[in-house]
Amino acid sequence: MNKKTFLLILSAAAAVWAIDGPEILRKMDVNRTWKSVVSTAKMEIIIDDEVRVKAMEISGLSEGNRSLVRFTNPEDEGTKYLMLGDDLWIYFPEENDVVKISGHMLKEGMMGSDVSYEDALEADRLSEKYGVAITGGETYNGNDCHVLTLTAKVKDAPYYKRVMWVEKKRFIAWKEESFAKSGKKLKVAKVLEVKEIGKIWYPVKVEMVNMLRKNSRTVFTTESISLDKPLDAGTFTMRNLRR
């Protein structure tokens, strides 16, 4: 076997063994797959020089897409969000009133931030809604990354196009840019810190920038988290929302 033939066979084998886009998405989905989550988190909304801090306790069950968020910062103390499937109810303690928000409002910024409820608790598998192609490779923040371009294959995909910088070793999406159908860049999310929880690399500090609003960004920090612990289904009820 001459050198040329050897290199040809080697590159063919490399092509067979090389990971492709869908496979990367599947591996990324592993990092986003959990049965239940209980966490405390902090959201810093930075608009120009002003910083507003929202603190919250989050409980969630991926089955049935159920979650409950209770705000604990003094201004919003006792305000709760209950999400059941595509419906969201907000409890306002001062008025002792519950307001139902329709499905598409879930995609609006939470408490005036650049993070939507959907961003915070997105449970859909990327591979279900997006076609993917590896469009490059870059080192991002010292991590060797694939650059993936995801294009919506269904109309209800949240964004028409997403470009992700995914670490080759641990399949962490360190950076993501989301685009509208018009091609306009809508959001940029950067993972600032990750934590290994069991087999999952969980992004515990994420910065979100809404590209339609200059001088505005939100930093979402998960302060404590436990995954896949048994959770009482009674947590996610209207009765508990008012309690």
Place this chain on the structure above:
Amino acid sequence: MLLKIALRNIRRHKRRTVFSAITIAVGMLFFIAMDSIMSGMDRGAIDNMVALKTGAIRLQTPEFAAEQDALPLRGGIEGCDSLRAAVLRDKRVKGVTGRTRFIGQMSIYTDMKPIIGTVISPATDSTVFSLTDYIEGAYFSNDNEREIILGKKLAEEMGLSVGGWVTLYALTRYDAHNADDFKVVGLLNTTDPVLNGSGVFISDRSADSFLDLEGLVTDMMVAVHRRVNIRDFIREVKAAQAALRSQYPDLTSQTFLEQEAGFFEIAKTKRAFGFMFLIIILLIAAVGIFNTVLMSVYERIREIGVLRAFGFTQRELTRLFLLEGLVTGIFGAALGLALGTLLNLYLVAYGYPLDKIAGDSMGDLPIWGTIYGEWNLAVWGAVTLFAVMTATVAGYIPARKAGTMEIISTLRFF
């Protein structure tokens, strides 16, 4: 016999009679004008509401109606074109158009505002709404460019003018995020401050791709021919709604009264205050009438003494003055009605330019441009009756008093 004497007395005391009649007429004229302007203000508000916001009737699917507060882009009306053609066959109906509202945000990057946008069909919208009457700049063109029409105040707040560009962000029908640049082609400076402060309109052609609407229309808006009298208009609207309900049992319908029930509740309270104001005017007019008639009778106490000396009984005297009061009242009321009709004809035809008179002093209160008068015949009937009765009763009291006085005392009375 008594009527003859009464008429002769009226002729004899021409100046007094004319003065009393003018007092009655002026009181009535003032009342009629105020009632007409107040009704006109209500009518102006309704006309603007119907022409700029609600249409006369709105048709929706029950699915959309149940969730309409959240403005979902689903539950649209099927077969809009055939529905439109069918609804237009009703002679009461003036126009039909489709509208779809959506929630979004408007960005100039340094500022971002939440908005409720409206998708309109430029070809048919003007058959129901009068946006084109208030546009500074242009209406939607046939170009393929994305175009937007904004409330003037909203545009000013965001530093936008005609020809400028703004980025609109919204979720599509399938809840996907979308944003695109729109060219500002027109600014709306209407008589509705809410529309000026938050109106955002895009054409159905732009929206079809921007919101993935695929022809979705959530609201079919129906216009009914205008009637001069608001009661007639409401009756026509309700009749048209009843016809639509029986024809399209699968759709829900709401008249402007139902769509803006909150506004009409407030208007009811406002009307109660207005009614009290009119009662006060009426009382002031009554005092004027009473005073004038009373004075004219007191001036004639000596004459009453003479009549009594000729053998008139107290009852006959009272009836005589009642008759004089009645005739004077009828004369004054007729004059009041005639002057009121002339003034109201002017108010109905040319109106009262509140915006020019009040200028910017009304702040954010709805200024409805020119306020037009209303024909309120039931109220006119009531006020005529009131004026005649007041004049009649005003003559009764002094006549009765004079009737009980000694003849000598009446002859010395002055």
